[in-house]
Amino acid sequence: MVGVLIMVAIALTISGCWDRRELQDRNFVMAVAIDTADAGQRPGEGKKEAKTETFVQPNGVKRYRVSLQILKIAKGGGGGQGSSGQTSGGQGGGGGKTYVISNTGQSLFEVVRDMLGQSNKSLYFEHIQAIIISEAAVREMGVKPIIDFFLRDAEMRWRIRLYVTPGEARPLIEYVPPSKEAGGIFLANIARNHIKDMHIAAARIDLGNVGTQLDNKMDIAIPRIEMAGNVVKVRGAALFKKDKFVGYIDERAVAGVRMVRVTEKSGIITVPGDREGDVIAFELIRHDTQLVPHVDGDNIYFTLDINMWGNLGEYQAMNRVSSADDPEFVRRVEQKVAEEVKRTVLYGKNSCQSLGVDMLYFSRKLKLYYPKTWDKIKDNWDEIYPNVPLVVSVNVVINQAGEHK
Structure with a gap:
C-alpha cells in the first residue's frame, strides 16, 4: 500500500506536459x-528590404x-x-x-x-x-x-x-x-x-x-x-x-516513367477513334509490370511486360459507326491503347536517357539480376546507360464500357 501511494505521489509531480505552450x-x-x-533584387530596387532581411x-x-x-x-x-x-x-x-x-x-x-x-x-x-x-x-x-x-x-x-x-x-x-x-x-x-x-x-x-x-x-x-x-x-x-x-x-515523360514503376492507382490514356476527330479515353484501373535485364555477351538490354486492365471511360464519335459494346471495336481500342502505352513508355525512357538520369532504375535491376556483370561495368555505367535498349510488350483488357453504351 505504501508503495502504491509513493507511485501516485511521484506520478502527480511529473505528470503533464512540461514544455506545454498554447497555440x-x-x-x-x-x-x-x-x-x-x-x-528578386534588381539594381536600384529593394535595397532597404535587402538590408533588413x-x-x-x-x-x-x-x-x-x-x-x-x-x-x-x-x-x-x-x-x-x-x-x-x-x-x-x-x-x-x-x-x-x-x-x-x-x-x-x-x-x-x-x-x-x-x-x-x-x-x-x-x-x-x-x-x-x-x-x-x-x-x-x-x-x-x-x-x-x-x-x-x-x-x-x-x-x-x-x-x-x-x-x-x-x-x-x-x-x-x-x-x-x-x-x-x-x-x-x-x-x-x-x-x-x-x-x-x-x-x-x-x-x-x-x-x-x-x-x-x-x-x-x-x-x-x-x-x-x-x-x-x-x-x-x-x-x-x-x-x-x-x-x-x-x-x-514533361508530363508525358512522367506518365511513361510511372507506368514502368507502377506508382499510380489510376490514369487516363487517350487514343484516336476509327474516324478522324474521334477520341477514346481508357481509364486505367490496375496494371502489372515486369522489368527484366538481359546480358548477351557485351550487349545489355531490358524487356518490359505490361498488363493493363481498365474501362472505356469516354467515346467521342463525330460520325458514330462503331458501338462501344461491339467486341471487334473493343479489341481495336485495346490494341490502340497498348500501342499508345508503348509509345509513352519509350518517350519517358528516352527523355530520361537523354539527360543521363536513371529514373527507370535500370542499374538496380542489373545489379540484382547480374551482380558479376554489374561489378565489371559499374564504373562505366554513365556511358553505357544512355544507349541501353528497352523492348516493350503491352497487353490491355477493357473490362467495362461504362453505364452509357
Missing part, C-alpha cells in the same frame, strides 16, 4: 521557399533567401503583412490565412534562427507541409546541401512535400488558394492527387524518400511546380543526377 504562443510554419540570396555574417557569402509561410492564428483570418509590408498571397486575390517573412544567409539553420528578429513568437516547424526550391538555387548548390537542415532537425516531418520551380520560390508561398486555406496545405494536397493523375511526379517523392535516395547515391526526380497569374500547377519533374540538377521532363 497562440507559437508561429506555425506551413511552407518554406528557398531562392538564391539575390532573388539579413544579418552580419562573419564567414562565407550570402547564398540563400529563405522565406517562411506562417499561419495566422487569429479570428477571421484576414490578410497578413509580409516582411516587405505587402499583403501576403496577393496573387490569389483577397486575404489569406498566412503571411510570409524572409531572410538571407548561407546556413539555413542560422537564417531561420535570425528570423526570430522578425517574429513576435517562436517558430514551430512540426506542421510544415511543403518546401519549394528555385531552379537557380539547386543549380548553384544541388539539392542535398539545401535539404540537409530539414533532414537533421527533429521538428521536421519526413512526409514534407518537395517541389522545384523554374522561377522564384517565394511567390508560390505567398499565393492565396481559391479555397482560402493555408497555402502550405494547398500545395501539399496537390501532390496527393498523384494516385489518379499520371502527370504528377509526386509518388515517393517527399523529404524522407528524397533524403534516403540521395544517401544511396540514386538519381531522383522532384515535382516541378509553376505559377502563371492566378494559376498554380504541378507539371512534369526536375531530374537530378545524384545530387545535381540536369533538367526537366
Whole structure:
C-alpha cells in the first residue's frame, strides 16, 4: 500500500506536459521557399528590404533567401503583412490565412534562427507541409546541401512535400488558394492527387524518400511546380543526377516513367477513334509490370511486360459507326491503347536517357539480376546507360464500357 501511494505521489509531480505552450504562443510554419540570396533584387530596387532581411555574417557569402509561410492564428483570418509590408498571397486575390517573412544567409539553420528578429513568437516547424526550391538555387548548390537542415532537425516531418520551380520560390508561398486555406496545405494536397493523375511526379517523392535516395547515391526526380497569374500547377519533374540538377521532363515523360514503376492507382490514356476527330479515353484501373535485364555477351538490354486492365471511360464519335459494346471495336481500342502505352513508355525512357538520369532504375535491376556483370561495368555505367535498349510488350483488357453504351 505504501508503495502504491509513493507511485501516485511521484506520478502527480511529473505528470503533464512540461514544455506545454498554447497555440497562440507559437508561429506555425506551413511552407518554406528557398531562392538564391539575390532573388528578386534588381539594381536600384529593394535595397532597404535587402538590408533588413539579413544579418552580419562573419564567414562565407550570402547564398540563400529563405522565406517562411506562417499561419495566422487569429479570428477571421484576414490578410497578413509580409516582411516587405505587402499583403501576403496577393496573387490569389483577397486575404489569406498566412503571411510570409524572409531572410538571407548561407546556413539555413542560422537564417531561420535570425528570423526570430522578425517574429513576435517562436517558430514551430512540426506542421510544415511543403518546401519549394528555385531552379537557380539547386543549380548553384544541388539539392542535398539545401535539404540537409530539414533532414537533421527533429521538428521536421519526413512526409514534407518537395517541389522545384523554374522561377522564384517565394511567390508560390505567398499565393492565396481559391479555397482560402493555408497555402502550405494547398500545395501539399496537390501532390496527393498523384494516385489518379499520371502527370504528377509526386509518388515517393517527399523529404524522407528524397533524403534516403540521395544517401544511396540514386538519381531522383522532384515535382516541378509553376505559377502563371492566378494559376498554380504541378507539371512534369526536375531530374537530378545524384545530387545535381540536369533538367526537366514533361508530363508525358512522367506518365511513361510511372507506368514502368507502377506508382499510380489510376490514369487516363487517350487514343484516336476509327474516324478522324474521334477520341477514346481508357481509364486505367490496375496494371502489372515486369522489368527484366538481359546480358548477351557485351550487349545489355531490358524487356518490359505490361498488363493493363481498365474501362472505356469516354467515346467521342463525330460520325458514330462503331458501338462501344461491339467486341471487334473493343479489341481495336485495346490494341490502340497498348500501342499508345508503348509509345509513352519509350518517350519517358528516352527523355530520361537523354539527360543521363536513371529514373527507370535500370542499374538496380542489373545489379540484382547480374551482380558479376554489374561489378565489371559499374564504373562505366554513365556511358553505357544512355544507349541501353528497352523492348516493350503491352497487353490491355477493357473490362467495362461504362453505364452509357
